[in-house]
Amino acid sequence: MAKHELESVARALVSKGKGILAADESLGTIKGRFERIKVESTEENRRSYRDMLFTTRGIEEFISGIILFDETIRSKAKDGRPFPEVLGQKGIMPGIKVDKGPVDLPGFPGEKVTEGLDGLRGRLNEYRGLGARFAKWRAVIAIGDGIPTRTCIDANAHALARYAALCQEAGLVPIVEPEVLMDGAHTIERCEEATEATLKSVFSELQEHRVVLEGMLLKPNMVLSGKECPKQATIPEVAEITVRCLRRVVPAAVPGIVFLSGGQSAELATDHLNAMNALGGHPWEISFSYARALQDPALKAWKGEASNVPMAQQIFYHRAKCNGAARYGKYSKQMEAAAA
Numbered sequence: 001m002a003k004h005e006l007e008s009v010a011r012a013l014v015s016k017g018k019g020i021l022a023a024d025e026s027l028g029t030i031k032g033r034f035e036r037i038k039v040e041s042t043e044e045n046r047r048s049y050r051d052m053l054f055t056t057r058g059i060e061e062f063i064s065g066i067i068l069f070d071e072t073i074r075s076k077a078k079d080g081r082p083f084p085e086v087l088g089q090k091g092i093m094p095g096i097k098v099d100k101g102p103v104d105l106p107g108f109p110g111e112k113v114t115e116g117l118d119g120l121r122g123r124l125n126e127y128r129g130l131g132a133r134f135a136k137w138r139a140v141i142a143i144g145d146g147i148p149t150r151t152c153i154d155a156n157a158h159a160l161a162r163y164a165a166l167c168q169e170a171g172l173v174p175i176v177e178p179e180v181l182m183d184g185a186h187t188i189e190r191c192e193e194a195t196e197a198t199l200k201s202v203f204s205e206l207q208e209h210r211v212v213l214e215g216m217l218l219k220p221n222m223v224l225s226g227k228e229c230p231k232q233a234t235i236p237e238v239a240e241i242t243v244r245c246l247r248r249v250v251p252a253a254v255p256g257i258v259f260l261s262g263g264q265s266a267e268l269a270t271d272h273l274n275a276m277n278a279l280g281g282h283p284w285e286i287s288f289s290y291a292r293a294l295q296d297p298a299l300k301a302w303k304g305e306a307s308n309v310p311m312a313q314q315i316f317y318h319r320a321k322c323n324g325a326a327r328y329g330k331y332s333k334q335m336e337a338a339a340a
């Protein structure tokens with residue numbers, strides 16, 4: 001695909017007021033999410049759940065793209081149309097998760113490296129044929145005693161760059177996702193250090209691999225206090241430190257930053273996004289690519305029952321709308337309460 005086409009897809013994914021829904025949970029992840037609502041993870045239940053999300057009326061006002069899992073890009077909605085077609089007709093771009101998940105990095109206890117490069121060129125071409133316009137690869141970096149190590153950061157950055165270059169060759173916009181986890185008792189300063197080191201390595205590898213920065217999106221963690229840290233940073237602190245960290249290392253050529261939610265509550269993830277956009281004056285669009293923070297309230301309302309679908313869709317629409325407002329720095333507690 002020509003460079004300008006990659007650029008226009010990347011820009012459309014971060015168009016004003018919109019962001020991305022990550023609905024690409026692997027079979028293991030969705031099983032865990034369903035267990036919490038006491039629903040068995042059968043193919044039919046997974047299909048019904050995704051159908052509920054994707055057919056929610058009006059979400060295209062706030063959702064530019066949806067990341068799918070391999071099973072979902074091949075399956076059909078209740079009305080018989082393939083899911084990529086359902087999305088396409090709403091003006092939502094289908095994306096695809098292409099990594100095969102993190103595995104233990106040998107010799108480095110507590111650290112992971114993401115697999116999935118073997119045969120990736122062929123899989124990308126197939127996904128492109130199934131309607132995908134963009135892709136996602138997630139690397140995970142943990143903070144702990146003596147970690148992250150330089151080896152772990154660089155191994156993941158190298159894999160991300162090889163993936164991104166292959167995506168662009170196949171005409172897919174790569175979403176590059178290096179996630180520094182919020183698990184642990186570390187301070188926000190420690191998270192900032194690890195995030196900065198990770199992103200530095202990622203952009204150095206992306207440039208080595210001749211990735212077109214204008215035709216990709218970055219999906220990082222926000223810079224947060226560790227979940228167990230006794231001193232939790234405030235919303236304005238998170239916004240200021242996250243933006244400060246990103247400004248040091250993310251080139252202005254990248255069209256957008258689409259944050260993951262990483263285990264934050266739905267409302268807090270919206271608050272943080274809102275606070276960053278309210279600061280204004282950024283060289284890139286600041287947007288979202290949330291899974292849990294967009295889905296969790298709707299998942300809890302759905303509970304696997306067809307009769308709960310209208311309520312779950314209303315809740316999902318509301319979350320998407322709140323995050324859409326946060327893209328402008330215009331989200332408020334009154335808006336949050338309006339749908340309660």
Ligand code: 13P
Pocket residue numbers: 022138177260261262263289290291292293
């Ligand atoms: P969360 O928003 O739940 O962190 O998920 C984002 C994602 O796509 C992880 O790869």
